Amino acid sequence: MNELIKDKMNSAxxxxxxxxxxxxxxFASLRAGRANPSVLDKLTVEYYGTPTPVNQVAAVSVxxxxxxxxxxxxxxxxxxxxxxxxxxxxxxxxxxxGKTIRLVxxxxxxxxxxxxxxxxxxxxxxxxxxVRNERRDLLDKVKKMxxxxxxxxxxxxxxxxxxxxxxxxFTDEIDKMVAEKEKEIMSI
Numbered sequence: 001m002n003e004l005i006k007d008k009m010n011s012a013x014x015x016x017x018x019x020x021x022x023x024x025x026x027f028a029s030l031r032a033g034r035a036n037p038s039v040l041d042k043l044t045v046e047y048y049g050t051p052t053p054v055n056q057v058a059a060v061s062v063x064x065x066x067x068x069x070x071x072x073x074x075x076x077x078x079x080x081x082x083x084x085x086x087x088x089x090x091x092x093x094x095x096x097x098g099k100t101i102r103l104v105x106x107x108x109x110x111x112x113x114x115x116x117x118x119x120x121x122x123x124x125x126x127x128x129x130x131v132r133n134e135r136r137d138l139l140d141k142v143k144k145m146x147x148x149x150x151x152x153x154x155x156x157x158x159x160x161x162x163x164x165x166x167x168x169x170f171t172d173e174i175d176k177m178v179a180e181k182e183k184e185i186m187s188i
Contacts, residue, residue, distance in 0.1 A: 002151050005142065005159045009166065012138040016170045019130035023174060026123045027181050030116060035068040035105050037061070045077065045084045054081055058101075068103040075099065108185075116185045124178035128171050135167040 028038040037060040044051040054060065058072040058081060072078055078096050085094045085103070095102045108116065139160060146156040 002145075002155050002159075004145065004150060005155065008138055008141055009159070009162060012134050012163070013166060015134045016131045016166065019127045019134075020170060020173055020177070022130075023123055023127040023177060027120065027177065030119065030181075030185075035062045035066050035103070037068060039068075039090055040070075040085075043084055043088050043090070045080045047077065047080075054084065057081070066105045066107070068105070070094075070101040070103070071099070072101075113185050117182045120178055120181045120185065124174050127174050131167055131170045131174070135163055138163050 025038075025041075028036065029041060037055070040054045040060060043054045045054055045057060046052075047057050054070065057074065057077050058070045061069050061071075063069045070081060072081060075098075078098065078101060081101055082094045082096050085092070085101070090103075092103045092105065095104065142151070142156055142159045142163070145151045146153065151159075
């Protein structure tokens with residue numbers, strides 16, 4: 001296969017991988033009834049005048065399956081962390097005892113689990129759209145290369161097959177991730 005096509009395929013594969021990695025991060029930040037430290041990943045707190053992620057000012061650990069324990073390294077950070085959690089979209093009221101903050105994740109209701117399953121499907125669909133857009137862009141580049149006589153028609157056909165195989169691989173991976181996350185959410 002032509003070196004130009006290989007370079008473009010490698011670039012497209014990296015972009016598709018990023019879409020899958022982004023989906024993985026989105027799934028990790030979903031609150032599905034189990035304590036998961038990654039729900040705090042997007043949460044920042046003011047620390048010496050600088051917005052700082054919570055996991056950089058405190059130890060975050062899971063205790064007893066549905067409890068998240070936040071232990072700040074600086075005791076003065078208890079209040080700012082609690083306020084940041086209350087102001088966020090996490091939807092859990094922090095319980096602080098002066099030394100640690102505890103987040104108790106309630107068991108989601110049936111309606112909430114269905115809502116989360118819809119959100120999971122939406123994230124999966126968004127990731128597949130990204131992968132398909134990358135496929136479209138790559139096929140357009142291959143067609144342009146053929147039009148400009150940089151590659152032969154056989155190279156174009158081979159590249160189109162490989163692009164479709166690559167796309168199928170990533171969409172299948174996304175479908176598996178969505179199915180696993182839906183199963184996790186719907187199980188009690």
